Amino acid sequence: MHRSLAAVLLICLAAAASSSAEDLKWVPIMPSRPLLPEPGSPDAAKHWVVLVAGSNTWSNYRHQADVCHAYQIVKKHGVPENQIITMMYDDIAHNVENPTKGIVINKPGGSDVYGGVKIDYKGKKVTPENFLNVLQGKGSGKVLKSGPDDIVFINFVDHGAPGLIAFPHGVLKAKPLIDALQYMHQNKMYKKLVFYLEACESGSMFEKLLPPGISIYATTAANPDESSYACYYDKKRETYLGDVYSVNWMEDTDANDINQESLDLQFAVVKSKTNTSHVMKYGDTSLGSDKVGEFQGSLAGVRAVQSETSPNSDAVSQRDVKLTVLQKRLASAKTEQDRVILSFLIRELETKNAKIAQVFDDIVRKSLTDPRLARYLRMIRFRLNNFDCHHSVVDEINERCFNLGQTEEALRHVYKVVNLCESRVPTDRIVAAVREICGDNFRL
Numbered sequence: 001m002h003r004s005l006a007a008v009l010l011i012c013l014a015a016a017a018s019s020s021a022e023d024l025k026w027v028p029i030m031p032s033r034p035l036l037p038e039p040g041s042p043d044a045a046k047h048w049v050v051l052v053a054g055s056n057t058w059s060n061y062r063h064q065a066d067v068c069h070a071y072q073i074v075k076k077h078g079v080p081e082n083q084i085i086t087m088m089y090d091d092i093a094h095n096v097e098n099p100t101k102g103i104v105i106n107k108p109g110g111s112d113v114y115g116g117v118k119i120d121y122k123g124k125k126v127t128p129e130n131f132l133n134v135l136q137g138k139g140s141g142k143v144l145k146s147g148p149d150d151i152v153f154i155n156f157v158d159h160g161a162p163g164l165i166a167f168p169h170g171v172l173k174a175k176p177l178i179d180a181l182q183y184m185h186q187n188k189m190y191k192k193l194v195f196y197l198e199a200c201e202s203g204s205m206f207e208k209l210l211p212p213g214i215s216i217y218a219t220t221a222a223n224p225d226e227s228s229y230a231c232y233y234d235k236k237r238e239t240y241l242g243d244v245y246s247v248n249w250m251e252d253t254d255a256n257d258i259n260q261e262s263l264d265l266q267f268a269v270v271k272s273k274t275n276t277s278h279v280m281k282y283g284d285t286s287l288g289s290d291k292v293g294e295f296q297g298s299l300a301g302v303r304a305v306q307s308e309t310s311p312n313s314d315a316v317s318q319r320d321v322k323l324t325v326l327q328k329r330l331a332s333a334k335t336e337q338d339r340v341i342l343s344f345l346i347r348e349l350e351t352k353n354a355k356i357a358q359v360f361d362d363i364v365r366k367s368l369t370d371p372r373l374a375r376y377l378r379m380i381r382f383r384l385n386n387f388d389c390h391h392s393v394v395d396e397i398n399e400r401c402f403n404l405g406q407t408e409e410a411l412r413h414v415y416k417v418v419n420l421c422e423s424r425v426p427t428d429r430i431v432a433a434v435r436e437i438c439g440d441n442f443r444l
Contacts, residue, residue: 045149045191047079047297050134054126054158054199054405056089056168058097059322061104061239062230064088066157066198066246068113069106073253074153075116077297085134085142087121089168099236106242106250107232107311128172135180137189148188153196153295157246159318159405160199161414162224163384164394166405171398173391174384178209185214192287193217194263194295198246200227200318200411204384206282217287219267221245222277225381225415229276230321231311238329240321247311248273259298264288276315319412323349353409355444359401359437360413366433367425381415382422389421393430401438 051074053067067088074084093104093114104114120142121130133139135154137146146152159166163174184190195218197205204224210216221228221243232241248270252261267288271279281288291298316324326349330342365374384390394417398404404411420430 045151046083046146047074047295048144048146048150048152048190049074049079049084049296050131050144050152050154051084051086051088052126052131052154052156052158053088054156054165054167054172056091056126058092058095058239059325060158061092061237062106062232062242063157063198064090064092065104065106065113065241066243066250067155068104068117069242069250070155070246071117072113073250074297076299077258077293078299079297081118084118085121085144086117086119087126087131087134088119089126090119090122097237097239105234107247108234108241110241124169126168128167128170128176131167131172132176132180136183137187144184144189146189149191150189151295152184152190152193154193155196155198155246157198157243159408159411160202160205160228161404161411162201162204162418163387163390164404164411164414165197165199165202165205166408166411169403169405171394171404173387173394174205174209175387175391177205181210181216182214185216191215192290192294194287195219195283196246196249197221198228198243201225201415202228203278203280203282207280207383208385209387210283212284214284215287216283217263217285217290218282219270220280220282221274223280224383226277227317227319229274229315230318231313231315233314233316233325233328235328235332238325240316240325242311243318244276244311244315245270245274245279253292253296258292258296259300261292262289263292263295266292273312275312319408322408323353352444356402356407356409357413359444360410360416362437363397363430363433364416364420366436367420367430373423377419377423378416380419382419384418384422386421389427389430390418392427393417393421393434396431396434397438400434401442402444407444 051067051070053063055063071084071086092098093102103112106113134143137143156165164171193216195216197218198221200222201224202220202222206218206220207224210218229244230240231244231247234241249266252266252269267281326342326346330339333339333342361378364377368374402410
């Protein structure tokens with residue numbers, strides 16, 4: 001009996017061994033859910049992008065050109081349009097001064113970056129309040145709807161000053177921005193977030209404010225004390241087409257495989273190429289080993305053909321753009337009438353700038369009793385720590401003296417407010433000085 005069973009078993013094993021591989025079918029045991037979510041499935045991490053140009057008027061052409069270029073980058077790299085939120089005034093492409101109506105370029109001889117850009121907030125809707133609402137997922141407009149597994153990339157381009165960045169009407173101060181980012185973290189609105197900020201003194205928006213443990217990696221065009229720089233002057237359009245820091249990171253993205261390039265490598269490249277200011281890094285720097293494509297879009301095989309350019313060759317401080325453009329126009333003027341008009345405009349701008357400087361000097365003088373200390377505080381630069389004092393005085397100046405978002409030259413002098421606050425001059429005394437200098441009869 002045992003021998004017959006053994007014989008049957010041997011026959012079965014021999015038959016199995018003689019079967020072809022095609023006859024053998026494996027039925028794997030599948031988990032109830034995929035081990036990794038399929039791309040595009042509801043469970044997949046999403047890319048979210050927020051792009052902001054915080055200025056308007058033709059002289060600030062470059063800010064909207066930068067943002068349009070950034071839009072083309074993230075769209076080309078696979079970020080869906082419904083996950084890109086764009087804020088820009090949209091007064092450049094069809095501006096009366098634009099010789100190529102409907103076309104915006106970001107470098108000399110460059111291709112159009114405006115076509116196909118979907119703008120969610122235009123004109124008077126480009127405000128600090130709307131920007132903060134977008135970040136926090138609040139309001140009736142298009143806002144972030146990101147979740148705990150999602151990736152967020154924010155790119156802001158405009159003018160700035162210590163402790164603030166400008167909008168067409170008003171300013172966004174550092175603490176409200178940090179509060180919004182912390183709200184996003186507390187409400188699990190992202191897994192990781194990268195923030196690229198182009199503005200003068202942009203480092204002051206994050207230094208000593210952005211905590212390292214909330215998975216935010218931020219880089220800025222400048223440190224807390226210096227200007228950022230415009231570049232690529234275009235004789236045909238008589239304006240600057242880009243900003244050095246922004247152009248450098250975008251041209252690096254265009255030229256490389258960002259699924260292989262790390263954030264730290266892009267930072268190092270941009271820092272080395274931006275020799276006009278000190279590019280800075282803040283926040284959770286452990287994210288630096290993550291790939292750029294994780295934030296700017298991970299679609300493979302995307303790379304632009306790049307011609308050699310040098311954004312540093314004609315770079316100029318953002319604060320000097322208006323005056324420099326007028327001087328360039330004067331140098332190339334063809335008629336005596338044009339030279340007379342441009343000379344007048346230059347003198348008018350210089351007079352206005354001198355008046356703005358005097359307003360801030362008067363505020364310093366009125367806030368102090370010692371004239372020697374007043375002179376000293378106009379010459380040095382303290383780092384901003386007293387944000388409560390700074391924010392209160394900035395609000396007062398913005399309301400009573402001039403719209404800081406529209407008065408770029410005034411931003412050059414905000415450091416004097418910082419000096420007063422850091423010298424422990426009482427906030428109410430500085431505010432009283434502002435009210436006296438910029439009284440009911442004040443005219444710039």
